[in-house]
Amino acid sequence: MSAPGNEPKRQKKVLTLHEKVELLDKLKDGKSYATVGRHYxxxxxxxxxxxxxxxxxxxSVASAFCGSAKMVNVVRDKTIVRMESALAFWIQDLRKKNIPLDTKMxxxxxxxxxxxxxxDADEFRASKGWFDHFVRRYQIRSANFHGEAASADTDAxxxxxxxFKQLITENGYKPEQVFNMDETALFWKKMASRTFIMKDEMKAPGFIAQKDRFxxxxxxxxxxxxxxxxxIYKSANPRALKNKNKNALPVFWxxxxKAWITKVLSSNWFYQSFIPQAREYLREKGMPFQVLLLMDNAAGHAVDLRHEGVRIEFLPPNTTSLLQPMDQGVICAFKALYMGNCLQQLVDAIDGDENFQLKVxxxxxxISSCLTVIHKALQDMKEETLNLIGGDGFDDITHEVINELVDAPSQPLTDQDLAELTQSGSENEPKEQEDPSQEDEEDEGLTLERLADLxxxxxxxxxxxxxxxxYMVCVLQFSNAIDSAMSTYKTLFTSMKKQRGQLPITMFITNIKKCLTRPEKIRHRLPTPEVRRVEEWP
Structure with a gap:
C-alpha cells in the first residue's frame, strides 16, 4: 500500500466543444450540477x-468547422497589435517627461x-472595451493625485x-421661463488630475500648479x-486682449x-447681461417676459435685485450640491468639455512640433486662447446636458479638473518615430526604385509639400x-469657416502622408565596430530604449 503522499496526481480532463454543448443541454434539461459532473x-x-x-x-461551436476542437483561438489584427505597441512606447515616452495623460488623450x-x-477604410473606434483590454495587456494603471469631498443639508x-413644484404650478412658468444661475472658478491653465503610468512606476510626481483663475x-x-x-477676470484690459472690443467677446467681461464675484458684479451681470439676453430669447419664442431665476444664497450675490417680470428665488442654505441644476452636471459637463478641448490642442501641439515643451x-x-476654448466648449454642449429638468446623462462626466503643471525636458516621440519602432521585418525590405520621369509627373498638382504649405x-x-x-466673435466665425473649408484638403494631406513610403529604422542604425574600421558619415535618428545613439562621424 502506497503512502498517502505518493498517490498519483489526477490528470486534467478537457472536454471538446461538442461535449461542452452536450453538458449544457443536460443542465438545460433540469439535471443538477453534481449529477452532470459525475457523468463527465x-x-x-x-x-x-x-x-x-x-x-x-x-x-464558438456555431462558427467552428471542427466539432472535436477543445478551444478557439482568435487571431488579432496585425495593424491593431502594431498600433498598441507604438501607443505603449508613446505613453512611456510622455511619462518620462512627466506629461499627464487621460483616457481621451x-x-x-x-x-x-x-x-x-x-x-483600410474600416474605422478604428478606440472603444471603452478596447481601452480596458489595452491597459490590462500592457499593465498600465491610472494614478490619482488628490480629491475632495463635500457635504450638504439633506433634510432641507x-x-x-x-x-418649488408648487411655485411653478401657481405662477404657470414654462421651461423656457425658468432659469438657474451659478458661478464657478475655472483654473484655466491646469490639466487633468489623473495620468497613466507604467507598472514599474510607483507614483506620478507632482509639480507646483499654475494658479491662473477666473x-x-x-x-x-x-x-x-x-x-x-x-x-470675472483680475484685470480690466489684459495684454492678450489689447485692441479687442469687450462687447464682441464670447463672454460678458x-x-x-481677486477675480471673484461680488454683490456689485452680480448686480451688473443681472441688469446688463441676464435681462437683455432673457428678454431677447423669450421675444424670439413669442412668450411673455415672465421669468423665474433660481440662485443660491452665496455672500457675493446681491439680495436687492428687482426688475419687472422677474422673480428671484433663493435656494435653502447648504443645498447647492443637491438641488441647484447647474451643480447637477451642467457646470461639470462644461468643464469636462473645456478640459477635453484643451487636451486636444495639447495633443495637436505635441504631434506638430518636434521641439515641444510643455512650459512654453x-x-x-x-486668456485670448482660453476664450476660444470656452466658445468651443459651449458649442459642443448638447441640449440634453443643458436640460435642467432631468437629472440623467451625467454618469460619464468626470469631476477631476485640477492638475499639476509639468515639464517636458526633451523631444516627445513623433508618429514617424513610433511607426519605425513598430515596423516588422518584412516592411524593412528596400523598395524598388521608381522611374524619375514618373516622379516629375507626380510633382504636378497637389503634392504633399504643396498641401503642407496650404x-x-x-x-x-x-x-x-x-x-x-x-471683434473676437467674428474671429471665431472666420476660424471655423476656414477649418470647414480646409477639411477636404486636410483629409487629402493625411491620406497622402500614409501613402508615402517611410524609410526603415534599420537604415539609421550602424554597427559601432564597423564605424571604427570604415569612417563613413552616419545619419542618426531619435534615440530609443533599445538602440544606442551613434554620433555623426566628424
Missing amino acids: GLNESTVRYIKKNEKEIRS ICTKARNLYAQFTT AANYPET TLIMCGNAAGWMMKPGL MHNS YWRNFT TQAAKQLQENVKSWDP
Missing part, C-alpha cells in the same frame, strides 16, 4: 464555470496611429422640491438654452482684483485675423 468526471465547480461561459461556447492617439499604419434638500457665471433655462456666460506651450496659452498658410491666416480683428 468533473468537479462541480468546473461544471459551473462551463455554465457561466455558455454564451461564448455556443457561439490615449484613445485619440490610438485612432491617429491606426489611421497612419493602414489605408428633501423638502424643497415640493415647494470666475465664470453660468446661466441657462429648463428648456436647454444656455446664455452667454459672464467672466467683468473684472475684479502654457506660457503662450493666454495647411500652414491657412493656419497663418487664422493667426493674422486673430491678432488684427478686435
